[in-house]
Amino acid sequence: MSHTLIPRLTTGDALARFTLVESALRSGRNAADLVIDEAGVAVPHPTGGSAPTASVLGRWRAEVMESLRDVKTGSVNDNAMHSMRLGQAISEVIDPSPSDAAHDGGWAFLSLNLFPDILEARWPLKDGRLPKDRWIGKQAGRDRNYLKLAWRRWQLLGPVMVEFNEPFGEDEFGSLLERQAVARNVRLVRFAAREVATYQGAFGRNDFTRALMMGLTAMTGPLQLDVLDDHELEALVRATAMQIDPHSSGLGA
Numbered sequence: 200m201s202h203t204l205i206p207r208l209t210t211g212d213a214l215a216r217f218t219l220v221e222s223a224l225r226s227g228r229n230a231a232d233l234v235i236d237e238a239g240v241a242v243p244h245p246t247g248g249s250a251p252t253a254s255v256l257g258r259w260r261a262e263v264m265e266s267l268r269d270v271k272t273g274s275v276n277d278n279a280m281h282s283m284r285l286g287q288a289i290s291e292v293i294d295p296s297p298s299d300a301a302h303d304g305g306w307a308f309l310s311l312n313l314f315p316d317i318l319e320a321r322w323p324l325k326d327g328r329l330p331k332d333r334w335i336g337k338q339a340g341r342d343r344n345y346l347k348l349a350w351r352r353w354q355l356l357g358p359v360m361v362e363f364n365e366p367f368g369e370d371e372f373g374s375l376l377e378r379q380a381v382a383r384n385v386r387l388v389r390f391a392a393r394e395v396a397t398y399q400g401a402f403g404r405n406d407f408t409r410a411l412m413m414g415l416t417a418m419t420g421p422l423q424l425d426v427l428d429d430h431e432l433e434a435l436v437r438a439t440a441m442q443i444d445p446h447s448s449g450l451g452a
Contacts, residue, residue: 202248202296203255206238207304208311210338216311217339221329230319235312236260248296260313263288272320279366281321282345286353289346303337306347310334318345348372355385356392363396371395374408380419381412387424390436391415398440400447407443414439 208216220233236256251259266288271277289295289309299305310318311334322333322345336344352372353360360366367375375392376382395408402410418424418435427435440447 202294202299203251204248205293205295205299205302205305206251206308206312207242207299207302208307208338209304213304213307213311213335213338216307217329217331217335220311220315220334221324224319224324224329225327230316233315234260239312256313259293262292263314263317266292267317275368276366278321279368282349282352282369283357283360283366285317285346286349286351287357289350290353290357295350300347300350303335303342303344303347306344307335307338309346310336310344314346321345355388359389359392359396363393365396367392367395368405370405371408374405374412378412378416380416381424384424386429387415387432387436390429390433394436394440398447400444402444407440407447410443411436411440414443 220230223233224230237253238250238256263285266284267281270281270284272281293309295305318334322330331339332341332343333345336342336347352367355376356367356372375388375395381387381391391408391411394411395404398404398407400407415424415436418439422435424432424435
């Protein structure tokens, strides 16, 4: 399948653009006024698809912004919904190619050039500074670009979030995916997410999620979880949840 490729910022260009955006916001500029809907210095990979025109970039922006028109940020629930809707919009509107999704320069371009107002709504100035990890990502620190994580969350957990109308917060998403021993097993993560989405018990949901994933990680030693069928995986997740909280009501209760 041929994709329209995302322009990519080099690390140097991303840092320079970040400094400019941060300074402009600090001086009181509106983030929407900082949008650049053309490739400029950003260059897409020369193979695997076609470079986007200004009209394509404009369409991406218009459609993603429309999908967030009635979504707020601020509370934990609002922020979780914002991330879910954003990830869905990126997936459906931009549909990053595998190579673009793996390249941090594309995510930096989208954050700093095409959607600075989305980033500013969720990760604004704090003490006059913007969080580089959230605005740029791995090129400038930890692999925490907000658009990238929202897209990845939708790719992995979209079916669960739609099924239960239950967006996952930053902490829950981190707990579900932070342990590599289970994160690569998408079926297992989705069954665990379904258990979390329906959990009602004595623990806070964040604490329950961490405990559940620790318990499942411990099972990767004696068991080869990849070979279990869906019914067996679901039963394993439910049994692990019951060990954590015997009186919980969840998906299989």
